[in-house]
Structure formats: C-alpha cells, structure tokens
Amino acid sequence: MKWFNNLTLEKIRGKFSKSITAGEESVHFEKGKELYAANQFQEAIIHLDSAINSGSYHEAYKLKANCLQKMDYHYNAIEDFDKAIEENPLDFSSYYSRAVSKKAIFDFTGQIEDLHNAIYYYKKNTILENSILRSFESDLLFAKMSIDGLTKNAAEIAKIPSLEIKSLITDSLHLIKQVKLKNAAVK
Missing domain, CATH: 1.20.58 (Methane Monooxygenase Hydroxylase; Chain G, domain 1)
Structure with missing residues (x-):
C-alpha cells in the first residue's frame, strides 16, 4: 500500500509543480551540495528533492540519504540509499x-x-x-x-x-x- 501512496503523491506533484529544466536540476543539485557542506541538511533536502523530481539523479539520492542519515532518520536514509544503489549498483x-x-x-x-x-x-x-x-x-x-x-x-x-x-x-x-x-x- 505504501508504494501506491508514493506513486499517487508523485503523480500529484507532477501535475501541480512546474516542470524543471535540466539546467534548473543542476542548480538545485549544486545548491543542495552547498547546503549539505554547510550542515544545513533540511534545506539541502528541499533542493535535492527538486533535483530528484526533475529526473532520476543518482548523486542527489545519495546526498539526500546522507542528509537524512546526519539527521538520524535512518529508515528514510536507507530508502534513498536503495534508490541510489538501484541507479548505480x-x-x-x-x-x-x-x-x-x-x-x-x-x-x-x-x-x-x-x-x-x-x-x-x-x-x-x-x-x-x-x-x-x-x-x-x-x-x-x-x-x-x-x-x-x-x-x-x-x-x-x-x-x-x-x-x-x-x-x-x-x-x-x-x-x-x-x-x-x-x-x-x-x-
């Protein structure tokens, strides 16, 4: 059931969010990296999510998982590491x-x-x-x-x-x- 809820949420986000170009994806990823380096993990996750939502992005999943890990959200971090491994095993x-x-x-x-x-x-x-x-x-x-x-x-x-x-x-x-x-x- 969880997969169904996630799928539904992704479809809704896709319909109501503006499309992000490849250049914007890169900007969000770079901003996420910058915020991660500054130990601003929650803000970094927002930008990394934007990069991920615009297209499958292995390094964004990995960096988001590292942010979650630093914030002691280990179950969520494991889910994102799973996605990063799926992208690059x-x-x-x-x-x-x-x-x-x-x-x-x-x-x-x-x-x-x-x-x-x-x-x-x-x-x-x-x-x-x-x-x-x-x-x-x-x-x-x-x-x-x-x-x-x-x-x-x-x-x-x-x-x-x-x-x-x-x-x-x-x-x-x-x-x-x-x-x-x-x-x-x-x-």
Whole structure:
C-alpha cells in the first residue's frame, strides 16, 4: 500500500509543480551540495528533492540519504540509499553508507551484507586506499562483536543472526585481506 501512496503523491506533484529544466536540476543539485557542506541538511533536502523530481539523479539520492542519515532518520536514509544503489549498483560507497544506517537501527544482517557488497565493489576500483579498507574491517569486527554479545544475552535470543551471517563476516574479512594483498602488490 505504501508504494501506491508514493506513486499517487508523485503523480500529484507532477501535475501541480512546474516542470524543471535540466539546467534548473543542476542548480538545485549544486545548491543542495552547498547546503549539505554547510550542515544545513533540511534545506539541502528541499533542493535535492527538486533535483530528484526533475529526473532520476543518482548523486542527489545519495546526498539526500546522507542528509537524512546526519539527521538520524535512518529508515528514510536507507530508502534513498536503495534508490541510489538501484541507479548505480556498482557504487561501493552507497552500500557502505547504507550499512552505517543499518547499524544504527540494529539490522546487523543488512549491515554485514552491505559491507560485503561494498568490499566486493571497492576491490574493482583501480585506486585502493588502505584507510577505506580499515574502515570496512573495523565495521565488520564491531558487527561481529555485537553479534557475539547478542548470543550471550538470552533476552535478545530472537535477534541472533544465523550462522550464514557469521560466515559472511568471515568471508568479508578474507576479501579485505585479498584486496590488501593485491594493493600491496600493485604498489
């Protein structure tokens, strides 16, 4: 039902709002970036929405999601990261950012899956930075400790991720090691 409401709202907005040209789309996006850099997230979202409404704009979705994330609206941020990933599924940073929001809402399974995808797509880059790999690794280790902590707390027993997720953490950490070795060989 939510999809239907969203679709209806988009059609109504389309009928009653003036059409935005490609030049105006760019202006709204640039203004949104400027406001984001100035930590004026609510105002940035208004401009980013205008850029998005004028046409599918991957970077606008991503930046809007970052604004929402900064304002602790993690569920909404996840929705916009989903749209950014839909537009560009090879962008590792969208997966990583969505993992941050999933961690904030205690969705460890989603967090691990997104971190794994971020690592997978990151390793396809030509320029690899060890600082990014360390971020991936520390997030995975933190998630592993959180999951291990849940197993010790009997009250949280229903939220314990399956062995598949623990296996995915191990696989992701192994993938990081492979990327580090590849990066060391290139240098």
